[in-house]
Amino acid sequence: MVMDADAVAAYEKYADEVVRFASAVVGPSSAEDVAATVMARVLYGSSWRSVANLRAYLFTAVTNEARSQHRATRRRWARESADARSGTVSDAFVRAEVIDAVRTLSVRQRAVVYLTYWIGATSDEVASDLGVSVRTVERELTTARRRLEVLLR
Amino acid sequence: MNHALDVEIRRAMGELDSAAPSARSVEALAPPAPDAPRRQGVLVAATAAAILLLAGVIWAKASRDATSGVMLVSPTTVASPPDSTPADETTTTSATEAANEPALPDGLVVWNVGEGLMPGRPRSEQLFGQLDPSGTTMERGFLVSAYATDLPAGAPPGDSTVPIRGTIGAVSEAAGIPVLHWTESGIAFDVYSRTLSAEEIVSVLDPMVLRGQGLLSFDPDSAPADLPLIVESESSPTIISHNTYFRLGPIDGPLADPMNDLDDPRITISDWTASFESPARIIALGVKQPDGSYEAPVSSYLPQEAPARYVLDPGRSVITITGASAAQRQGIVDSLPELMSTDRNILRDSASRRLSGLPERARVALSIGTVVMRGGATDKPTALCLVVDASESCRLAGLTSPMAPAAHAVVDGTWYFFGIDTEFPQALVDCTNDWSDTVPVEATIPRQTSQEADGATVWIAAIPSDVTCIRSDRVNDGLINLAGSTGASARPS
Numbered sequence: 001m002v003m004d005a006d007a008v009a010a011y012e013k014y015a016d017e018v019v020r021f022a023s024a025v026v027g028p029s030s031a032e033d034v035a036a037t038v039m040a041r042v043l044y045g046s047s048w049r050s051v052a053n054l055r056a057y058l059f060t061a062v063t064n065e066a067r068s069q070h071r072a073t074r075r076r077w078a079r080e081s082a083d084a085r086s087g088t089v090s091d092a093f094v095r096a097e098v099i100d101a102v103r104t105l106s107v108r109q110r111a112v113v114y115l116t117y118w119i120g121a122t123s124d125e126v127a128s129d130l131g132v133s134v135r136t137v138e139r140e141l142t143t144a145r146r147r148l149e150v151l152l153r
Numbered sequence: 154m155n156h157a158l159d160v161e162i163r164r165a166m167g168e169l170d171s172a173a174p175s176a177r178s179v180e181a182l183a184p185p186a187p188d189a190p191r192r193q194g195v196l197v198a199a200t201a202a203a204i205l206l207l208a209g210v211i212w213a214k215a216s217r218d219a220t221s222g223v224m225l226v227s228p229t230t231v232a233s234p235p236d237s238t239p240a241d242e243t244t245t246t247s248a249t250e251a252a253n254e255p256a257l258p259d260g261l262v263v264w265n266v267g268e269g270l271m272p273g274r275p276r277s278e279q280l281f282g283q284l285d286p287s288g289t290t291m292e293r294g295f296l297v298s299a300y301a302t303d304l305p306a307g308a309p310p311g312d313s314t315v316p317i318r319g320t321i322g323a324v325s326e327a328a329g330i331p332v333l334h335w336t337e338s339g340i341a342f343d344v345y346s347r348t349l350s351a352e353e354i355v356s357v358l359d360p361m362v363l364r365g366q367g368l369l370s371f372d373p374d375s376a377p378a379d380l381p382l383i384v385e386s387e388s389s390p391t392i393i394s395h396n397t398y399f400r401l402g403p404i405d406g407p408l409a410d411p412m413n414d415l416d417d418p419r420i421t422i423s424d425w426t427a428s429f430e431s432p433a434r435i436i437a438l439g440v441k442q443p444d445g446s447y448e449a450p451v452s453s454y455l456p457q458e459a460p461a462r463y464v465l466d467p468g469r470s471v472i473t474i475t476g477a478s479a480a481q482r483q484g485i486v487d488s489l490p491e492l493m494s495t496d497r498n499i500l501r502d503s504a505s506r507r508l509s510g511l512p513e514r515a516r517v518a519l520s521i522g523t524v525v526m527r528g529g530a531t532d533k534p535t536a537l538c539l540v541v542d543a544s545e546s547c548r549l550a551g552l553t554s555p556m557a558p559a560a561h562a563v564v565d566g567t568w569y570f571f572g573i574d575t576e577f578p579q580a581l582v583d584c585t586n587d588w589s590d591t592v593p594v595e596a597t598i599p600r601q602t603s604q605e606a607d608g609a610t611v612w613i614a615a616i617p618s619d620v621t622c623i624r625s626d627r628v629n630d631g632l633i634n635l636a637g638s639t640g641a642s643a644r645p646s
Contacts, residue, residue, distance in 0.1 A: 008179050015176030023173030024166060032174045036182055044184050098165040117159070118166035138313075142325045142334070148165070149158050149302075 007043040010054060015039060018058050024114035025066045025107055027099070038062050056129040059111070063130060066107040101148050109144035112137055255491035257401060258484025261418065263492075263500045264507065265400035265549040268643040270393050270622050272588055276300035277370040279385040281357075282348070294380060295346035295354055299369040302341040317355045324351045340369050393588075395643060397422040399492065399500075400549060401477075401485070406507075418477035418485060422493070497646060505562075508536035508547035516540075517611040519601045522564075524571050524611050539564065539571050539613065559625070561616075563645050568616040570600075570623065570642075573609060580633045581614055584622040584641050592633045598623070620644070 003011070018039060023031035038061045042048050051057045102110055111130055115121045116137075123141070127134045257263075282294015315322050315333070322335035331351045333344040340363075344354055362375040373382035399420040472489060474482050485492075511527035518524075522541040537550035537560040548560035550572065559572030559579065570581055580597040598620070603611040616623065621644040626633050 003179065003182070003184075011179045011182065015179075019176045020170045020173040024169045028169060028172035028174065032177060036177055040182050040184060043182075098168055101165065102169065113162060114166050114169070117163045118170050139325055142323070145158070145162070148162055 003043060006049070010048070011039055011043055014055055014058055017055070018062060021059055021111070021114065022062050022066075024102070024118070025062055025110045027102075034062060034065055038065050053128065056131065059115075059129045060131045063107055063111050104147050105144050106140075108132070108136075109140045109147075112140045113144045113148070116141055255488055255495050257488045257492070259481060260404050261401040261481075261485075262404050262503070262507070263399055264402045264406075264504050265398070266497055266501045266504065266645075267398040267400075268497075268645055269396045269398065270584070270641040270643045271396055272393055275367075275369055277368070277385065277387040279370050279373075280383045281376050281380045282383060283379065283381075284383065293348045294383070295344050295349055295357070297371065298343045298345070299340050301339060301369060302336060315351055315355055318359055322355070338363060396640075397497075406511075418481055419475050420485065420489075420492075421473040421475075501562075501645070505538075505545070505547045508549065509538060509545050511536050511547075517603050519603060519611070519613050521601050521613045521615055522569070522571075524573075524613060526573075536560075537572060539569055541565065541567075541569070561623070561642055561645075567618075568620070568644050569613060570598075570616065570625075571611075571613040573611050578610065578628045579625050580628045581616075582624045582626075582633055582635065583617075583620045584624045585620050588624075588635075590635050592635065594628050594631050594633060597628075597633065616644075 015035065019031050019035040022035040022038075026034050038058065042058060042061055048054060048057060105113065108130070112126055115126045115129060116123075121129065123134050123137045126137045130137070277297075277299045279297045279299075280294060281297070283292050284294075285292050313324050315324055317333070317335050318337055320335055320337055322333050325332050325334070331346065331354075333342075333351055333354055335342055344358070346354055349357070357377055357380060358371075360375065362372045364370050364372050368387060370385060370387055373385070376382055399422075401418040401420065472486070474485055477485060508527060514526045514528070516523050516525040522539050525538040525540060525545065525547075526535070527538055527547065528535040535550050535558060536547045537558055538545050538547035539560070539562055541564045544564055546562035546564055548562055550558040550560045559570060561568065561570045563569070572579070580592075580594060581600065582592045582597055598614050598616060600612040600614040622641050624635050624641040626635050
C-alpha cells in the first residue's frame with residue numbers, strides 16, 4: 001500500500017502538530033505511536049479528501065483513539081508519572097506533578113485545556129477542532145480547571 | 154481571572170508540548186492493519202510486553218542475592234515470564250468464605266480493605282431558600298459551597314461572566330443547573346440552584362455579608378427574608394476524618410495495569426461526623442425521603458463529576474464510588490448496608506487469601522519476617538505479603554505510589570508496614586498526634602531493610618503499639634516533606 005502525494009503532503013503539513021497534540025492527550029512517550037496510528041489510518045484511506053478541516057479531523061481522530069483505548073491511555077499516563085519521577089521522560093523536562101494532574105482529566109478535557117491554554121484557541125475554535133459544541137468546551141474547561149487548581153497550586 | 158493558575162496550566166501544557174517527540178518520517182508510517190482484531194492483538198502484545206518488562210524490573214530488584222543479615226529463602230523466579238493466567242485454585246472462594254462475605258453485585262468481591270485519616274479542609278455549605286409545606290422539595294433556593302483558596306479574586310476563563318459582589322463571576326451549567334463561580338477574599342464560591350436564575354442569585358448575593366473571622370460563609374442575618382438559611386455546615390481544618398476504602402473486583406481477580414492501577418470499583422466511606430456539625434452538601438442537594446433520610450446521587454445533578462456520592466447515613470458517612478458503571482454503582486449501593494455491617498477483619502482475611510494464591514515471584518527474609526512478592530501476571534494485580542510465624546498476610550500493593558510498592562497488615566496484634574523502594578527511599582512518619590509538614594529523617598519509624606546492589610530496598614517496619622496513624626513520603630536531604638501528602642494510613646480497626 002502506497003501513500004499518494006496528496007496524503008504525503010498532508011502528513012508533512014500536520015504531523016508535528018498532531019504529535020504535539022497527542023502528547024497532551026496520551027502523554028509524550030506514546031504521542032508518536034498514537035499520532036502515527038491515527039494518521040496512517042486516516043491518510044491511507046480516502047475519506048479524508050472530502051474533509052473540510054483536516055487538522056480538526058486529525059485532532060478529533062486522536063481524541064477518539066485515546067478514548068477508545070481508555071485503559072491503555074490510563075496506563076500510558078501511569079507510565080508517564082513513573083517516568084517523570086525517575087527523570088526518564090523524553091528529552092524535555094515534564095514535572096511529575098504535571099503528569100499526575102493531567103492524568104486526572106478526561107481525554108476531552110486534556111484536549112480542551114491544551115488547545116485553550118497552549119495553542120491559544122478560542123472556545124469556538126476548540127469546539128470546531130474537536131467537533132463538539134462551544135458549551136461543551138466551556139463546561140469541560142471549567143471542570144478541568146477546577147481539578148487542575150487543586151493539583152497544580 | 155485567576156492569573157496564577159492560568160500561568161501554571163499554560164506552563165504545564167507547554168511542558169507536555171515541548172516533551173513531544175518529533176513525528177516519524179512519512180516513509181516510516183506503516184499502513185494500518187487490515188482489520189481491528191489484528192490491531193488489538195498488537196496492542197495486547199505490546200501491553201503484555203510492557204508488563205513483563207516492568208514485572209521483571211521489580212522482581213529482579215527485589216530478588217537479588219541478599220546482603221548481610223538478609224536471607225534469600227527461595228530461588229528467584231525473575232527470569233520466568235509471568236503467568237498469563239492466575240492460579241485458579243487459589244482465586245476461588247470457598248463456600249465457607251462466601252457465606253461470610255456480603256453479596257455484592259456482578260459477582261464482585263472485596264480485594265482490599267484500607268483505612269485512612271484525612272485532615273479537615275476549610276470549607277462550608279449553606280442552603281438558603283424555602284421548602285414546600287411537606288419539607289421535602291425546595292420551592293426557591295440556592296446552595297452556596299465555599300472553600301479556602303490562595304487564588305486572586307475573579308472567575309475561571311472560558312465561561313460567560315457576570316458581575317457579582319464587586320468582582321467577576323462565571324456561569325456554567327451542569328445537568329441544566331446554572332452554577333455560579335467566583336473568588337472573593339481568599340474564598341472560592343460555587344452556587345447551585347435549580348429554581349433561581351444566575352441573575353436572581355446575583356441580586357440576592359450582592360448585598361449579603363461574609364461572616365469573616367476565618368469563616369467561609371455568609372452571615373445568615375444578611376439573607377433576604379424570603380430566602381432564609383435552611384441548613385449550613387462549616388468544617389474544621391483541625392479535625393481529622395476517618396475513611397474506609399474497599400477495592401472490589403471479580404472473583405477471578407481484578408484487572409490491573411503495569412502500575413497496579415485497578416480499573417475496578419473503589420468505594421470510599423468518609424466519616425464526616427467530626428468535620429461537619431450538620432449534614433453536608435450532598436444531603437442538601439439530595440431528595441428527602443418519606444422516612445426522613447436523604448438520597449442524593451450527585452451524579453444526577455453533576456454528570457461531569459466522575460465519582461458518584463451517596464449518603465448512607467445522613468450526617469455520618471458519605472459514600473463515594475469510583476470506577477464503576479451506573480449499574481454497578483446502584484448494585485453496590487444496594488449492597489452497602491451488608492458490606493458495612495460485615496466484620497472488616499473477615500473481609501481483609503478473605504482478600505488476603507485470594508491474593509496469597511497469586512503466583513509467587515520472590516521472597517526476601519529479614520529477622521522480623523519475610524516479604525513475599527506475588528502476582529505480576531498480565532492484567533492481574535501485584536500483591537505484597539508478609540510472613541510472620543508462618544502466617545501470611547497479603548495486600549494489594551503500589552496503589553498509591555507506583556515507584557514504591559508498599560503494604561501494611563496487622564499480624565498477631567502488631568502493625569507492620571513492608572515494601573520495596575525501587576527508586577526513592579520512603580520514610581514512615583508517626584502522625585498520631587502530629588501532622589507537621591516537615592519531619593527530620595531521625596524522627597521516622599525505624600525500618601529493617603535489605604539493601605540490594607542496584608539500589609532497590611526490601612523493608613519491614615514494626616509500628617509501635619501506641620502509633621495509630623502513619624504518613625509516608627520520600628526522604629530528601631534528610632527531611633521528609635509531607636506538605637503534598639493529604640492522607641495517612643490508620644491502624645486497621
